[in-house]
Amino acid sequence: MAAVLNPQVMVVGAGPAGMSAALAAADCGVxxxxxxxxxxPGGQLVKQTxxxxxxxxxxxxxxGIEIARILGEKVRSHPHIEMLLDTQVxxxxxxxxxxxxxxxxxDSEYLKAxxxxxxxxxxxxxxPLAFPGNDLPGVYGAGAxxxxxxxxxxxxxxxxxxxGAGNIGLIISYQLRQAGVxxxxxxxxxxxxxxxAVHASKIRRLGIPILTSHSVKEAHGERELEAVxxxxxxxxxxxxxxxxxxxxxxxxxxxxxxxxxxxxxxQAGCRMAYVxxxxxxxxxxxEHQQTSVPGIFVAGDAAGVEEASSAMVAGRIAGLAAAxxxxxxxxxxxxxxxxxxxxxxxxxxxxxxKIRRGLxxxxxxxxxxxxx
Amino acid sequence: xxxxxxxxxxxxxxxxxxxxTVICRCEDVTLGEIRRLIGEGVHTLDxxxxxxxxxxxxxxxxxxxxxxxxxxxxxxxxxxxxxTLPTFxxxxxxxxxxxxxxxxxxxxxxxxAGVPHPAAGREALPVGGESxx
Amino acid sequence: xxxxxxxxxxGVAAAGRGDTVAGTVAPAGAAxxxxxxxxxxxxxxxxxxxxxxxxRRRGPVAVFECFERIPCDPCYWSxxxxxxxxxxxxxxxxxxxxERCNGCGLCVAACPGLAIFVVHEGYTDTTSLIKLPYEFLxxxxxxxxxxxxxxxxxxxxxxxxxxxxxPREKVGTPVVWIEVERDLAHVVRNIAxxxxxxxx
Ligand code: SF4
Ligand code: SF4
Numbered sequence: 001m002a003a004v005l006n007p008q009v010m011v012v013g014a015g016p017a018g019m020s021a022a023l024a025a026a027d028c029g030v031x032x033x034x035x036x037x038x039x040x041p042g043g044q045l046v047k048q049t050x051x052x053x054x055x056x057x058x059x060x061x062x063x064g065i066e067i068a069r070i071l072g073e074k075v076r077s078h079p080h081i082e083m084l085l086d087t088q089v090x091x092x093x094x095x096x097x098x099x100x101x102x103x104x105x106x107d108s109e110y111l112k113a114x115x116x117x118x119x120x121x122x123x124x125x126x127x128p129l130a131f132p133g134n135d136l137p138g139v140y141g142a143g144a145x146x147x148x149x150x151x152x153x154x155x156x157x158x159x160x161x162x163x164g165a166g167n168i169g170l171i172i173s174y175q176l177r178q179a180g181v182x183x184x185x186x187x188x189x190x191x192x193x194x195x196x197a198v199h200a201s202k203i204r205r206l207g208i209p210i211l212t213s214h215s216v217k218e219a220h221g222e223r224e225l226e227a228v229x230x231x232x233x234x235x236x237x238x239x240x241x242x243x244x245x246x247x248x249x250x251x252x253x254x255x256x257x258x259x260x261x262x263x264x265x266x267q268a269g270c271r272m273a274y275v276x277x278x279x280x281x282x283x284x285x286x287e288h289q290q291t292s293v294p295g296i297f298v299a300g301d302a303a304g305v306e307e308a309s310s311a312m313v314a315g316r317i318a319g320l321a322a323a324x325x326x327x328x329x330x331x332x333x334x335x336x337x338x339x340x341x342x343x344x345x346x347x348x349x350x351x352x353x354k355i356r357r358g359l360x361x362x363x364x365x366x367x368x369x370x371x372x
Numbered sequence: 373x374x375x376x377x378x379x380x381x382x383x384x385x386x387x388x389x390x391x392x393t394v395i396c397r398c399e400d401v402t403l404g405e406i407r408r409l410i411g412e413g414v415h416t417l418d419x420x421x422x423x424x425x426x427x428x429x430x431x432x433x434x435x436x437x438x439x440x441x442x443x444x445x446x447x448x449x450x451x452x453x454x455x456t457l458p459t460f461x462x463x464x465x466x467x468x469x470x471x472x473x474x475x476x477x478x479x480x481x482x483x484x485a486g487v488p489h490p491a492a493g494r495e496a497l498p499v500g501g502e503s504x505x
Numbered sequence: 506x507x508x509x510x511x512x513x514x515x516g517v518a519a520a521g522r523g524d525t526v527a528g529t530v531a532p533a534g535a536a537x538x539x540x541x542x543x544x545x546x547x548x549x550x551x552x553x554x555x556x557x558x559x560x561r562r563r564g565p566v567a568v569f570e571c572f573e574r575i576p577c578d579p580c581y582w583s584x585x586x587x588x589x590x591x592x593x594x595x596x597x598x599x600x601x602x603x604e605r606c607n608g609c610g611l612c613v614a615a616c617p618g619l620a621i622f623v624v625h626e627g628y629t630d631t632t633s634l635i636k637l638p639y640e641f642l643x644x645x646x647x648x649x650x651x652x653x654x655x656x657x658x659x660x661x662x663x664x665x666x667x668x669x670x671x672p673r674e675k676v677g678t679p680v681v682w683i684e685v686e687r688d689l690a691h692v693v694r695n696i697a698x699x700x701x702x703x704x705x
Binding site for chain 2: 088089090091092093099101108109110111112125126127128130131132133134135218259261263264266267273274276280281
């Protein structure tokens with residue numbers, strides 16, 4: 001297999017943003033190539049066993065895994081979408097060619113594509129945490145724990161300590177309990193719980209304590225994790241000696257945030273900005289989800305970490321914009337306008353405050369891009 | 373103690389606890405190693421990467437990059453946004469040479485007309501790029 | 506346990522335990538500081554959502570323990586009686602029209618935050634009925650006596666299972682109807698099922 005694929009639009013990542021982008025573009029009649037490294041579409045959705053927030057348009061009240069199935073079926077049955085699964089995108093080259101490695105029956109093949117438009121919805125990676133003993137077996141990223149339990153049906157251990165009281169930490173604590181794993185405590189370095197109060201209340205009813213202004217001091221164990229010491233932290237996030245508490249645990253689950261996966265965009269020379277509110281280095285993008293490199297669009301966590309409901313809407317805008325830039329979306333202004341209004345509504349409340357601040361910072365970078 | 377002195381002390385005191393704190397899992401680089409290097413005046417991510425291999429393993433820096441950025445920022449006083457990241461080059465994941473070679477052997481046979489570079493002949497979006505809708 | 510005439514007193518009884526800290530008065534529409542710090546609603550949070558006595562006694566009624574503006578509205582769409590007022594902005598707090606709500610519990614099964622409970626205070630002379638969302642296996646059996654837990658997961662008594670409503674589709678949440686000691690109507694918010702995940 002050596003031919004170069006020539007889709008009109010290529011979407012990298014078949015998560016909530018990528019599938020929405022592919023569907024939006026394909027509905028405009030554009031030929032779309034949708035690529036994902038996993039063996040099934042859905043991205044993070046396939047491990048979300050909880051019901052989603054948002055509104056009807058974003059499948060509110062439906063469990064993530066069910067949304068993955070619904071979108072996956074739409075993508076599979078769409079005549080204009082070709083989906084390549086088990087395919088890892090390896091790089092973007094200056095001539096606009098993307099290289100990929102696709103696993104087939106235990107072997108792999110090397111593929112190339114030169115799309116006219118590129119939409120990157122590669123998602124995010126988990127942020128690590130530095131503390132003594134952080135390489136002991138039993139110390140996991142929260143996403144890994146969720147994959148183990150909800151995709152592979154494997155219990156990660158018997159008793160867990162969760163680090164991070166954002167939505168991910170709270171939801172996975174709940175899912176650990178559903179899987180029969182005891183949760184000794186949720187520790188959160190910030191003075192307040194970052195996730196939705198309803199998620200926090202839900203795990204408090206299970207008897208799980210949430211320790212705010214606390215962080216991990218050390219993980220103990222000879223060959224594997226046996227216990228975790230946490231301590232109170234001051235306003236400068238420094239541990240306070242004398243406040244240590246020790247929990248016996250064989251699982252330490254880190255849910256301390258996500259960071260956009262933007263390697264392809266770096267390689268493509270897209271203008272990047274460091275915006276902590278959006279998860280770290282993020283690609284600058286405009287209201288069409290277009291990056292500083294014309295023809296390259298971005299949506300979902302890769303554009304700045306936020307909720308999956310927003311990712312779906314932003315993905316739709318990116319897909320519409322990619323199609324519109326090929327002259328294939330005559331109703332772009334109207335459709336994108338509707339989607340943008342939805343996105344603004346989703347971000348309008350207090351939980352969206354951080355995103356709004358991040359986007360304002362990103363916009364400042366944009367002004368510099370345009371000025372320079 | 374001045375801030376600079378405090379930073380120097382952190383580097384010098386990197387000991388057993390920091391040697392048990394892994395920053396780059398793929399290449400097994402610890403916080404102790406990184407602090408000692410910073411203490412010796414190695415202040416760029418690129419240098420740290422070349423001297424320790426941190427960020428050159430399987431995940432290509434997805435895990436350690438943040439931690440190293442934060443550490444360098446904290447111990448040099450330079451804000452994260454002003455630090456230069458190492459260049460991102462393909463492949464983003466290790467790939468066997470044989471896989472590429474096989475594809476290249478096939479490609480020689482059908483070297484044909486490519487499509488134009490995506491940057492060429494791009495139509496503008498129907499909505500003005502400058503004003504926010 | 507609490508003055509039945511006073512919704513905020515009910516809240517005191519419900520929230521005033523354990524690591525509860527005296528909450529500061531939050532602006533309308535904002536969750537209390539206590540809730541943000543601990544995940545436990547404060548007195549003033551609960552006072553806003555617990556219906557007046559005559560409503561609580563009349564029959565089953567929904568209590569929305571949803572105190573924070575988040576982008577979410579399935580409760581509105583799920584109610585077939587128009588008892589949840591329309592959302593102007595998707596981030597609005599849900600508001601129930603007590604006159605229309607018959608405590609059917611459709612919203613309990615739909616709410617992604619598992620934040621809605623139906624309460625019938627004085628179900629019998631000595632008991633109250635609570636319908637609560639429950640997403641653990643095994644589901645309890647009708648007639649089974651289970652542990653009654655408060656908002657911190659602490660056992661405060663026993664509950665008898667009256668009914669178990671399984672969702673029609675995979676998306677919904679099972680709703681368990683329990684009968685508890687009358688004064689625990691606004692205290693009990695979870696159950697411990699023997700042989701279930703949450704042994705004591
Ligand atoms: S209990 Fe029934 S009637 Fe009352 S708000 Fe919920 S869905 Fe509507
Ligand atoms: S569905 Fe539940 S979480 Fe969502 S707004 Fe209604 S009560 Fe709150």
